[in-house]
Amino acid sequence: ADYQEVLQYYDLYETIGSGGFAKVKLARHLLTGEKVAIKIMDKLALGDSLSSIKLEIDAMKNLSHQHICRLYHVIETSKNIFLVLEYCSGGELYNYITSKCRLSEERSRAFFRQIVSAIAYVHSQGYAHRDIKPENVLVDEEHNLKLTDFGLCAKPKGGLDKPLHTRCGSPAYAAPEVIQGKAYIGSEVDVWSMGVLLYTLLCGVHPFDAGDNTTMSVYRRNGEYNIPEWLSPSSMLLLNQMLQVDPKKRITVKHLLHHPWLMEGYSRAVKWQTDYPLVQLDEECIAELSVFYKQSKETILDLISEWKYDEMSATYLLLQSKKARGKPIRLRAPY
Numbered sequence: 001a002d003y004q005e006v007l008q009y010y011d012l013y014e015t016i017g018s019g020g021f022a023k024v025k026l027a028r029h030l031l032t033g034e035k036v037a038i039k040i041m042d043k044l045a046l047g048d049s050l051s052s053i054k055l056e057i058d059a060m061k062n063l064s065h066q067h068i069c070r071l072y073h074v075i076e077t078s079k080n081i082f083l084v085l086e087y088c089s090g091g092e093l094y095n096y097i098t099s100k101c102r103l104s105e106e107r108s109r110a111f112f113r114q115i116v117s118a119i120a121y122v123h124s125q126g127y128a129h130r131d132i133k134p135e136n137v138l139v140d141e142e143h144n145l146k147l148t149d150f151g152l153c154a155k156p157k158g159g160l161d162k163p164l165h166t167r168c169g170s171p172a173y174a175a176p177e178v179i180q181g182k183a184y185i186g187s188e189v190d191v192w193s194m195g196v197l198l199y200t201l202l203c204g205v206h207p208f209d210a211g212d213n214t215t216m217s218v219y220r221r222n223g224e225y226n227i228p229e230w231l232s233p234s235s236m237l238l239l240n241q242m243l244q245v246d247p248k249k250r251i252t253v254k255h256l257l258h259h260p261w262l263m264e265g266y267s268r269a270v271k272w273q274t275d276y277p278l279v280q281l282d283e284e285c286i287a288e289l290s291v292f293y294k295q296s297k298e299t300i301l302d303l304i305s306e307w308k309y310d311e312m313s314a315t316y317l318l319l320q321s322k323k324a325r326g327k328p329i330r331l332r333a334p335y
């Protein structure tokens with residue numbers, strides 16, 4: 001009974017992931033035929049985490065970027081919250097890396113530039129991700145990366161550079177200052193986690209192992225990790241600048257955007273601005289919606305601009321995504 005609203009707009013298929021109080025199902029949007037991921041959260045199980053989930057949903061609503069999994073639709077019922085999200089057909093980056101053992105420096109660079117783009121954008125919106133790891137990075141059908149977040153990211157009070165205390169994220173990828181329970185700066189801990197991710201891309205393994213035994217966490221605290229002999233000097237230098245134990249010595253995202261290693265083979269610095277601003281709407285998609293819903297373009301434009309993350313928002317965003325992938329944006333007549 002609780003699923004009747006979501007089943008009005010989507011066909012639900014198999015479960016593709018499950019975490020603490022949420023599970024993710026593959027689904028298809030009936031109007032556009034597009035595949036989506038639907039994250040189903042049990043409000044009872046959420047308990048007092050409900051308020052922090054609302055925080056994450058608000059964060060998602062402000063994050064519209066080519067390398068972040070897009071939120072399309074929010075459906076709240078008495079028992080559940082359904083988040084309809086961008087589906088990435090390539091699955092987790094983690095499995096992509098392990099299936100190829102490790103990635104070439106060129107492939108790692110192309111991927112890493114997309115991660116830096118996403119994080120620079122998240123920071124520009126005043127958020128810190130705080131749980132960057134290969135499991136939270138997905139691969140889409142065009143081999144582009146999409147950042148997601150299963151834990152909770154917080155919009156730090158008073159902007160990005162106020163010290164945070166809550167320990168979150170995964171210990172193995174967490175910066176030394178987080179592990180030691182010190183006050184930390186969100187943007188600085190994200191740089192450490194990106195360093196761990198870059199090491200994993202280049203080496204196929206985690207630099208500090210799973211951090212299960214104490215010696216590993218000692219290595220992490222001292223920033224010691226094994227450097228494979230085949231790693232290029234420029235890769236080693238960048239890893240060293242990111243995996244600095246002292247957060248004040250760590251390279252900043254701003255400097256990563258045009259770092260020599262990220263620029264090798266590229267003529268432009270990493271583009272971190274969004275390709276999908278919330279304010280400029282796509283004329284063609286608006287036109288298609290106005291024909292389908294038999295409303296004037298102005299009415300449709302006003303409705304979308306309210307960003308209610310209802311069926312209308314979802315249909316617009318899915319049309320926009322189809323168009324970006326060169327697919328025809330025709331809406332199916334309701335049969």
Ligand SMILES: COc1cccc(Nc2ncc(-c3ccc(C(=O)NCC(=O)Nc4ccccc4)cc3)c(OCC3CCNCC3)n2)c1
Nearest residue numbers: 016017024037069085086087088089091092135148149153
């Ligand atoms: C082909 O086989 C496969 C196999 C596996 C997966 C797929 N595809 C596939 N596509 C899309 C998803 C998804 C995206 C976003 C969210 C989300 O909850 N976002 C919230 C969010 O991103 N906040 C946020 C982001 C940035 C900043 C701040 C806040 C939830 C689910 C998915 O999930 C399955 C999980 C399973 C556990 N590991 C991670 C993926 N899976 C496909």
